[in-house]
Amino acid sequence: MNNSKKIFLETVGKEIKSPSVRKMIVTELEYHIDKEKQRFITSGMDEKDAEEKAVAQMGNPVPLGKELKKLHRPKVDWWIAVLFIMALCLGFLPLMAIGGNLGFVPHKIIYAIFGLVITGGLMLFNYSKIVKFRWASYLGGLFLSFLLFLFSTAYVNGFPYVELGPLAFNILDTIPFFFISWTGFLRDKRMNGLVLCILYLIPFLMFAFIGNILAMLLYTLILIGMVVWADTARPNKIYLLLMGAVGLVIGLATRLKTYLPGEYTQEKTFVYSNIQEVFTHANWLGMGGDQAAGVPEAHTDLALVTIIQQFGWLTGLFTVIVLFGLLVRMLFIFPRVNDPLGKVLIGGAITLLAFQTFYNLGMILGIFPLVGVPLPFISYGSYPIVFNAIMLGLVLSVYRRTSTFHAIKE
């Protein structure tokens, strides 16, 4: 009895590989046929004719299936992929400038490969499953911070590090864990405002206790960037945003207080005058300026200054354009994503990448205090690569699945 409908739906469905997408399309078309069939039956047709007419009305299933297949094919955002690889390559420039005698290059190669694997792996991963890991990754983040606190093998700039072979972990590496857990918490309908606020405060106070204001700021910003787009109940949203705003003010106030005119002024003027000197001597395409006027943190926080010094303004400008390109592309993708979870992920990623990029530029231009915000992908270290690779991987995963959002959940 159900023959013509069945054949129609099978013919369309045959073309579509992904089971979840197939199910979504078949359900929608079946609904349409059933509704039309009902209409024909009420207008006095018998059931068989009604169904045949309803199916015939849908048109030819073969081109329809082909067209839907083309439409819902998983996509790779090549803009982000290419810009990401370009940024990774540009990250080697500061190391070339300061000489490879410190073993930075092998480490950087490992970080870069690690970053590529993370981004590629996350792109293939179905981001909606991330929600399941909310508690695991929250506890993982807390565990990692205790590990750092108790068993740190080294201290860099007063912050604990744990070194495992070529990988060095510091407190900032715990933030991706909290980022992942918040994507889940914000979707959890059972969470009430108080629990959410406590969940926010625990890592925040821990960062404050360890004394890493940068971690406090980043953690708070990421949360704000996510909460705005989440489909959480409005009161919970307001509580969290208020908490975030307070956290931001506290973080910024503490940071700026440290840099009020006083003990650090001399160091600060020294760094800025060095940067000034580099800028006045830099050429448009200057290869190998003299090392004499080097800046501190030449391969990490001030990596861009080193690039400008050694390879000229144009190379520096190109680096900035690549990073801005990543941001612009994410802003382009953002309105095309309907899934609240996808919006939350991209919102968080944009906030973080933008914060790091603009803060680093501001530091170099002397607008913001020098507080050690690395330039994404360019600055040396595991954090600038791994952290941002996770973000890009998730954005690519969301883009890849823009069409599967409405797949029906089992």
Added chain:
Amino acid sequence: MEKRLSKLKNTMDKTIFKDLDFSERHRSAVFQVIEKEGEKEEDVFRAVLQLLVQEKTGVELAKLLRARGIKKFDSNEGFLYTTLHRLELKGHLAANWSERREKRYRLNQRGKRLLERMEKNSYKQGDLKVWLEVTVNE
């Protein structure tokens, strides 16, 4: 001459065109295509956008398009869904599944702005391109 031609026609009908059957269905299909050609693409586009200001399923949209005398999707209603899915992927429509397994579509902010431009007749060249891309392969 006349005679020879009609003879030819008769022989052709008996031989080559013997199995060819031009039924009423074919006839109406041809007429449908002719009628569809008379429709202006931007009118169809505007109608789709206007109808989606309020949330609707594909079935409801098809019905209301018929009521407006738009024939583009007649006997081709499956392609209404490729159009809807494309508009959704391009970020002009928001969609959600209701409890009763029906998918409902509605214009989002971007879609509303597009409709405004279409209604003021001040649409940019890119706007119509969206529609042509969305309904390509008809």
